[in-house]
Amino acid sequence: MEFPRIIISALRGGSGKTILSIGIITALKGLGESIAPFKKGPDYIDAGWLALAAGQPCYNLDTFMIPPPLVLESFQSKAKPNQISVIEGNRGLYDGIDLEGSTSTAELAKLLAAPVIMCIDATKTTRTMAAVVAGCDRFDPQVRIKGVILNRVAGPRHENILRQSIEAHCGIPVLGAVPKLGRQNFPERHMGLVPTPEHAWAHDSILAICDVARRYLDLKAVAEIARRAERLPALPQLAAAPGIKVGACDPSRVRPKIGIIRDSAFQFYYPENIEALRQAGADIIFCSPLTADMLPPVDGLYIGGGFPETHAEALANNHVFRRQLKKLADAGLPIYAECGGLMYLGEQLVLGEMAYPMAGVLPVVYGFSKKPQGHGYTIVRVDRENPYFQVGDQIRGHEFHYSKVLEFNGTEDDLVFSMQRGNGIVGGRDGARYKNTLATYTHTHALGTPAWARALVRNARDYFQRHKA
16 A cells, blocks of 8 residues: 655754644645654654644654664554655754664655655755755665755745755755744744643644745645655564564453543653553543542553643642552552653652642652753663563663752662663662652653553552452
């Protein structure tokens, strides 16, 4: 089957590819196209915007956390032959983690045999940009650059020089030229867009950039490039990687209830992680300390990342929820938390002169920095007993946080991961354990770490049988 698809890439981060991807998705939808959104790399915020624009979940394609054969299989299972898949790249086209460009957008483009459309920040450049595009085109002949979109163009004369130079010297069509936009419809925090749940004008912002795409881009040409994509490569045999897939659960077994705290404070979840919990045999209940005084009856709890610091006062003021969470953790409720969830399970969040009490499950006090304290891919080795992973396991994930540990009042044995790559919590270690609670700065993806979902569901089922049977 044919899978129409394009990858939107750029020369570097900050070139506008996320906003243009959102505009292309929304504008193509307006032309009657069905769109499947994807995001290359470990990213929650851009994926949230792409999902909102497409009206359906956005799935991440990451060849560091997930074995490449499973990335290909995941794409083929989520894309549909009657849809156009729009895949937003990350950073520059060839930017990876080593000399060979491993984990780059270019690597993904080759894996999926997907045509690439380059988003070019044209600020203060003209003919030189043709040389840059030509260099990208010839750098790796297996990467197929099929179009260019000019962004932040100063005016008609600037556009004409750029368009003529690129098309004449590179033989690659220019699919549109977007002028410098005076109004900022997409506020940013740290190194990316503000998450959609925090942005009251999210739909208005999407409509505004959709109008830009309609006015300045050749959308029919974009769709045609997607439809002319080569046949998707055949799926490789996955027998050589036993245990990678989650696998179906036994329908005769008890389906434990796993709560997921999801709101504007805790919003960073890969859709595949939630799907993996269901596939492993759990029923999912969403809940929030921002809207409810108490947790619903659950047999396990998953707390993802986010920005609890922007809701510190509200989280601190929900005394009943915090105390209940601590009591349940003391009673052995299985709890798995990542990043923002890790902070919520600590003793305090210190913001300036204010200290906000959190759940107090873990003996950690957190502060915040203006610079990232952890940013990038992680590799952790499990070297202590815990309820979720086997000693000796190696886990690949990523971390991105501005929080830092001000006080750690536990011991080294309370931290079950040693950091092979990345920063972790303290002293080159991560994975804080307390009874059946495990919390970590490292985010994982269920396709790359399938043992996680099975373990959380298994622990939740055991908890149910101990306490409610």
